[in-house]
Amino acid sequence: MKTTFLFLALAIGMGIKAQAGNDAYTQAMETNIQLMKDAESLEQFQAVANTFSRISEMNKNEWLPAYYSGFIYTIMSFQKGLSDDERDAYLDQAEEFADEAAERSPDNSEVVALQGYAKMAKLSVKPAIRGPFMTATVMKLFGEAMELNPDNPRAMLLMGRMKYGTAQFFKSGTDEACAMVQGSLQLFEKEAQTNRGIQPHWGKGMAEQVSKACQSTEE
């Protein structure tokens, strides 16, 4: 009887702790995603990326923390005032985390889209030099992400944005690119009706921006 009681108490205690662990993960993710949305300076982004990588260390089976780390490093590479080398250094980190996420969750449309995003950012550091041999890889990754999940608005948006950039570089028509961006906006609308929680749900703002650029070139 006594032992049962002791055992029960222990079990409850452990259970609470385990539950706390799981909650702690979700809660940490939620808090940090909010911080990510509010971040503006490199310093703030870096702190958020660090937190995600700590969460990632603690939860070796979860792909989301590594995904977000990779995403933030990609965003950081676009900050103004960075040298090419600095941008490359951030993007090396971004690719490392995106690959880590891909290892934890293979054939994941979101992760593949992020891998493509980081590559696209790398291309944009030196477009004239890297464009010719990296364009195909980037396109392939976005195509793969769209195939894995045709409803992933980020995959379609990034593909549209890549095509838009390429079309501008070559002074050719942006119709196809803009149609894709419009398509992604519809997918974003659809996504907004669900609660994505800690799942990736960024990109609508970027879609609207590119869409605006599309309209201004039409005029």
Added chain:
Amino acid sequence: MLRQLIIIITLLLSFFVHAQTQLSGTVSDSKGRNIPGANVYLKDSYDGSSTNSEGAFRFSSTLEGSQTLVISAMGYHTHEQAVDCDQANIRLNIKLRETISQLNAVNITAGSMEASDEKRSVVVKPLDIVTTSGALGDVVGALSTLPGTSTIGNDGRLFVRGGDATETAIFFDGLKVGNAYGTSTSGVPTRTRFSPLLFKGTFFSTGGYSAEFGQALSSALVLNTVDMPVRTQTDISLMTVGGSLGHTQSGKKSSGTISLSYFDLAPYQSLVPQDFDWERAPSSLNAEGQYRHKWGKDGLLKAFYSHQQSGLDLWQKVPGQNDRGQHIKITNNYDFVNLSARKKTGDKWLLEGGSSLSNNLDVLNIDTLQLERHQRLAHFKAKYTYFHNDRFNWVNGAEHFIQYYREAQPEQNHHRSLQGNLSAAFTEANYYFSSDWAARVGARAEYDDLNQRFYLSPRLSAAYKLDERSQFSVAYGSFNQDAEDQYRVQDRQLNHTRAQHYIVNYLFAKEGYTLRAEAFHKEYGQLVVNGTGGDFTNDGYGYARGVDVFYRDRKTLKNTDYWITYSWVQSQRRYGSFSQAVQPSFAPEHNLSVVAKHFVSSLKSQIGGSWSWNSGLPYDNPNKVGEQESVSPNFSNLSLSWSYLHRQNIILHAAVTNVLGRDNLFGYRYSEQPDANGNYASLPMIQGAKHFFFIGLFITISEDKSANQLNNL
């Protein structure tokens, strides 16, 4: 009961009640500079923080006992240390050690120029190789605008720092290519056999190169093929000189490419007047196949096969005779196979290996005389690199070459041949004392079973970074190369020719600008000379010394990229039939080239120009006293090209050489015997035509419409 209750309460409390520990401190680098943005945390917990712009951190934890504090930051080694979390306050000042990476580390650049996108020390990019106007898509044509090279307009091969063309070894995925240039005759320029589109990167060294490369006295050119093409596509090229058709099928694990091309200058030559007396214009047929397969996670297998057949037929005037002269007809058959493999095992080891086989058969008809020349080279190589850490790595490898050479006059039933084996082993250690200072120490040992001699060649180099933008490198190396086949087939005991290189290099690189200056001294020994009784000896010697400067600017002028190269070479050597040291014909003293590319976005076009100039080639005039006492006039060639991007997948390219129409003269040929007055009759060595015009249309068909042959420009 009470005791048990206490136990339970204590147990429960342990889950919910914790003492707080405050952790704070600073993170800095080895020079005491603050590191902002470092990740500081307790291992296996959520407890942690990032350092602020002053490099300071502060956070609290409810963990107890001994814990591990981890500090990580981009560009530094991760630091771990034990902390006692039973204390209320922990204050730490932590120093992180910088990692040595491609981005911050000094690079050994003495002698070498790497065409790659990823290293900051590069002076040219892979694309430059194919977009240089005047090169007409020839790898060597583009490299001849780089420092340390001389443009020998009537030859077409690569001449480096007073060395002849055989002193440059060409490697294809690390394996040697035999007969890398198409067969030609004296005065008719040749080209490299491989399309620049095959390669993703080029490593070109004009001296002091790594122990991995042997059998080259002056220079190593390493061409690395594209790893995995990512796109399935069909390429069509239509050119004024021929056409090609290629298809690439790309899969997840493997990919294959086949291509077929045919070149024939006959239609072109019927339109554009030629100064050579062609019986049949040069033509060639080339079939190529490529297969690559991913081997596990970090491995790659590559196979390449190329078959080429080509021919030319012309009359060359003979000094002192008034007829069409000598009738020369050449038929060439060439096969090249290359198999290579690369595999990473763990983080520490990289294994690379492969084999190549080059097989070249020339049939020459000179008037009524038929000559056959058969050359075969097999190369086997294996090497491994051991990465101890970011400061130290060690390369070891072994190679074996089997050479076969046969020359024959079938009608006279004369022939002679040789078969030789050469084994080599090399070792090389790379060490970074810091990110500012690096050294490379290596050695190469070779055994030649034909002359039964053993050769040892040490190689040393070091580099020191002055600041973020500039660095110094120095290199020393000893090099050996077997005597040319046509000598060895007559005397197997001939020793290897030797050279010692001493190089000092300065490199300044800033975004958009590169300045590179190099001074060198090369000492030659054991060069092959003709003895008095028709024999050969290793009594030759000589030197080459000089300075070259390279300046590239991609920033000052909008949408314009240009570079200027000046190479000064002073060379004297005793070789061949010269009785004393002379300036060789392939070593003009002053060499200059200017390359510019300008992108006009409103025209969707890239306009390019290149100008090559040298101070003239020395030649020997038997009517004058001395050897190599005369110098040809200055050589000058201005080429222009225009590439128009009609649609993303259709490119039109036009080029013209020698726009200014200069009558370049490469010296004179003299009759073998003097005439009745004791004069040797002469004939000028001229260019084949004043200009060469080229127009090509390149079309790419793939599902991805943005694909194009931009690399073809």
